Amino acid sequence: MKLSGAKILVKMIKSQNVDTIFGYPGGAVIDIYDELSKNHDLRHILVRHEQGAVHAADAYARAKGSVGVALVTSGPGATNTVTGIASAYMDSIPIVVFTGQVPTALIGNDAFQEVDIVGITRPCTKHNYLVKDIEKLAKTVKQAFYIAQSGRPGPVLVDLPKDVMAAKIDFKEPEDITLRSYKPTYDPNKKQLSKVVDLIKKAKKPLIFAGGGVILSKASKEITDLANMADIPVTASLMGLGAFPGSSPLWLGMPGMHGTYRANMSMGNCDLMIAAGVRFDDRVTGKIEKFAPYARIVQIDIDPTSIRKNVDVACPIVGDCKQTLKILNSMLKDEDPKAVKGEREEWMQQIEQWKATSPQRYDQNDDIIKPQYVIEQLYELTEGKAIITTEVGQNQMWAAQYYHFDKPNHFITSGGLGVMGFGLPAALGAKAACPEKTVVDIAGDGSIQMNIQELMTAVESKLPVKIVILNNRYLGMVRQWQELFYDKNYSCTNMEMAPDFIKLAEAYGATGMKATKPSEVKETLSKGLKTKGTVIMEFIVEREESVYPMVPAGRALTEMLLV
Amino acid sequence: MNTDKHLLSIVVDDEPGVLSRIAGLFSGRGYNIESLSVAPTARPDLSRITMVTRGDDHIIEQIKKQLHKLINVLTVSDLTDKKYVMRELALIKVHAKPEQRAEILRIVDIFRCRVVDVGHEHYTIEVSGDEGKLKALMNLLKPMGIIEIARTGSIALARENSK
Numbered sequence: 001m002k003l004s005g006a007k008i009l010v011k012m013i014k015s016q017n018v019d020t021i022f023g024y025p026g027g028a029v030i031d032i033y034d035e036l037s038k039n040h041d042l043r044h045i046l047v048r049h050e051q052g053a054v055h056a057a058d059a060y061a062r063a064k065g066s067v068g069v070a071l072v073t074s075g076p077g078a079t080n081t082v083t084g085i086a087s088a089y090m091d092s093i094p095i096v097v098f099t100g101q102v103p104t105a106l107i108g109n110d111a112f113q114e115v116d117i118v119g120i121t122r123p124c125t126k127h128n129y130l131v132k133d134i135e136k137l138a139k140t141v142k143q144a145f146y147i148a149q150s151g152r153p154g155p156v157l158v159d160l161p162k163d164v165m166a167a168k169i170d171f172k173e174p175e176d177i178t179l180r181s182y183k184p185t186y187d188p189n190k191k192q193l194s195k196v197v198d199l200i201k202k203a204k205k206p207l208i209f210a211g212g213g214v215i216l217s218k219a220s221k222e223i224t225d226l227a228n229m230a231d232i233p234v235t236a237s238l239m240g241l242g243a244f245p246g247s248s249p250l251w252l253g254m255p256g257m258h259g260t261y262r263a264n265m266s267m268g269n270c271d272l273m274i275a276a277g278v279r280f281d282d283r284v285t286g287k288i289e290k291f292a293p294y295a296r297i298v299q300i301d302i303d304p305t306s307i308r309k310n311v312d313v314a315c316p317i318v319g320d321c322k323q324t325l326k327i328l329n330s331m332l333k334d335e336d337p338k339a340v341k342g343e344r345e346e347w348m349q350q351i352e353q354w355k356a357t358s359p360q361r362y363d364q365n366d367d368i369i370k371p372q373y374v375i376e377q378l379y380e381l382t383e384g385k386a387i388i389t390t391e392v393g394q395n396q397m398w399a400a401q402y403y404h405f406d407k408p409n410h411f412i413t414s415g416g417l418g419v420m421g422f423g424l425p426a427a428l429g430a431k432a433a434c435p436e437k438t439v440v441d442i443a444g445d446g447s448i449q450m451n452i453q454e455l456m457t458a459v460e461s462k463l464p465v466k467i468v469i470l471n472n473r474y475l476g477m478v479r480q481w482q483e484l485f486y487d488k489n490y491s492c493t494n495m496e497m498a499p500d501f502i503k504l505a506e507a508y509g510a511t512g513m514k515a516t517k518p519s520e521v522k523e524t525l526s527k528g529l530k531t532k533g534t535v536i537m538e539f540i541v542e543r544e545e546s547v548y549p550m551v552p553a554g555r556a557l558t559e560m561l562l563v
Numbered sequence: 564m565n566t567d568k569h570l571l572s573i574v575v576d577d578e579p580g581v582l583s584r585i586a587g588l589f590s591g592r593g594y595n596i597e598s599l600s601v602a603p604t605a606r607p608d609l610s611r612i613t614m615v616t617r618g619d620d621h622i623i624e625q626i627k628k629q630l631h632k633l634i635n636v637l638t639v640s641d642l643t644d645k646k647y648v649m650r651e652l653a654l655i656k657v658h659a660k661p662e663q664r665a666e667i668l669r670i671v672d673i674f675r676c677r678v679v680d681v682g683h684e685h686y687t688i689e690v691s692g693d694e695g696k697l698k699a700l701m702n703l704l705k706p707m708g709i710i711e712i713a714r715t716g717s718i719a720l721a722r723e724n725s726k
Contacts, residue, residue, distance in 0.1 A: 181634060
């Protein structure tokens with residue numbers, strides 16, 4: 001049977017167990033949209049800006065633990081996806097982005113809405129393709145999904161010229177994918193693992209450092225088992241929050257620039273660090289020369305380039321986190337349980353002491369709302385069960401500090417690239433993946449305006465998300481740096497000119513609410529969470545509240561500003 | 564800091580854009596390419612890239628890993644510490660006034676290279692060899708006045724183990 005390129009594309013997407021895609025039509029993809037309208041089992045969510053489509057696909061992938069898909073047109077449609085792709089690349093999120101392209105005969109002629117998107121996205125995709133031959137279409141789509149989700153996941157872009165979508169061929173089911181040059185290593189070297197067993201038994205001050213890789217490989221259970229079996233305290237990077245239960249007594253909180261005192265002190269003093277699925281980003285390590293000076297580091301990662309990129313590693317292990325930890329745990333089970341638990345009492349007491357001397361705190365008075373208080377109240381009202389997305393800046397750090405994540409895939413944030421405008425479209429993607437869950441975007445008054453148009457998507461596509469705006473009328477994180485390091489020269493960070501968010505919500509057909517006093521916080525949140533449909537809850541908060549603790553850029557983790 | 568030269572031999576899929584992926588990796592991450600040569604291998608669907616790069620051990624390790632991570636890269640071998648044969652080809656156009664011609668031809672003879680183009684005022688010399696030989700030849704020709712040089716960059720293959 002002869003099928004058009006567009007038909008083959010839709011068929012191949014559906015064969016990947018994808019039920020929802022996010023997109024925006026345009027001239028070069030009309031054939032695909034024509035076909036989509038005939039496929040009611042593949043839901044298309046019409047965003048209002050292509051960047052939103054990619055962030056939504058990113059969050060969909062994370063909330064569901066599968067692959068997210070975005071579809072956009074050529075030229076500006078394609079370039080608008082770049083921020084979303086770069087963010088997914090930094091966070092290793094499996095998405096496939098389909099872009100329209102001008103007909104093959106016009107490529108290279110500076111045609112209307114032509115752009116070399118394959119060239120543009122080469123450095124920020126795991127891989128990308130231009131499909132010039134319809135015979136290769138099905139195979140390429142299948143490969144794109146395979147590459148996106150295998151090994152260290154990441155975004156893959158497939159550029160689709162209009163004539164290839166319109167052409168017809170006899171469709172043949174593509175064969176299973178084998179790529180001669182791409183074979184990720186899942187199984188760890190067992191000799192290395194027996195070294196780790198010895199290191200654990202000898203360690204007096206061990207620490208587990210979990211990252212996004214633990215969540216991506218679905219290894220939360222394994223990392224939790226390891227911690228409990230060997231009595232090792234756990235810290236997790238921003239991307240790893242939820243990989244280990246935040247309510248566990250072994251939980252130390254997040255390390256790094258805005259990490260907890262005890263997590264950073266533990267990093268600075270541990271004698272063994274078992275790092276799984278982390279890449280030792282500068283926001284985590286602080287001054288690299290002074291990072292974990294006493295620790296022998298065991299690093300588990302599926303991507304060899306992550307190992308020894310930033311820090312020296314005593315025991316490198318290339319492998320999938322889940323498989324590696326599973327084998328490690330079974331090896332530890334064969335050992336004497338007492339030896340595995342070692343002598344950790346002194347270490348645990350030291351950590352308790354750090355916790356007691358410098359807990360994370362803020363002072364809520366009767367007059368002005370503290371942003372941290374809003375998040376703590378949100379945590380209590382949602383019983384910690386909501387999926388939280390964030391924008392970037394202070395809102396993101398407070399969300400990470402005060403919402404205690406017990407489960408993976410519940411904290412969705414643009415960790416590596418730090419994209420303002422991520423949270424709202426991401427909330428839509430998460431809601432589409434998990435309709436039964438409460439999804440809350442924790443936003444600032446600055447970043448919410450970067451993709452505010454997606455409110456229309458939320459209302460139209462019936463994706464009722466809740467948006468908490470912590471309104472301090474500043475670009476708060478930049479203001480904080482200006483206060484601390486630039487003599488309070490608040491250059492261009494004052495955002496007193498802002499829309500009326502209640503009216504804005506109403507203009508889009510959503511509901512708007514506002515709280516100005518601490519006494520109104522709980523009531524507003526509880527009302528907003530109960531209200532049907534999409535709701536903006538605006539909280540007028542302390543203008544010059546800063547995120548603490550803080551390790552100034554370029555300082556060692558143990559040199560924190562506590563305030 | 565030790566920034567030794569490394570000679571990498573990289574086998575890649577012969578597909579459009581592969582060279583750009585490799586060049587982009589180097590520019591994006593701030594690595595250095597001293598010379599680069601690309602040509603088909605014995606298999607029509609594969610190309611070999613021979614590259615001379617510089618860096619300390621840490622950077623070279625990252626370069627090799629990052630190259631290997633590219634989907635179109637099949638193998639990356641660092642020939643530096645192995646036994647290998649390396650050659651480079653150069654074309655050197657040099658001023659050849661009548662009184663200098665004999666001297667130039669003597670040099671050509673000593674270096675076992677060839678004159679491939681002759682004019683009233685110039686010779687074009689074809690030379691192949693390792694970097695040291697090319698450098699020595701150019702030094703000797705310099706006083707005559709070198710007009711233009713075209714070089715291929717190094718190409719290399721590992722030696723087979725002799726039994």
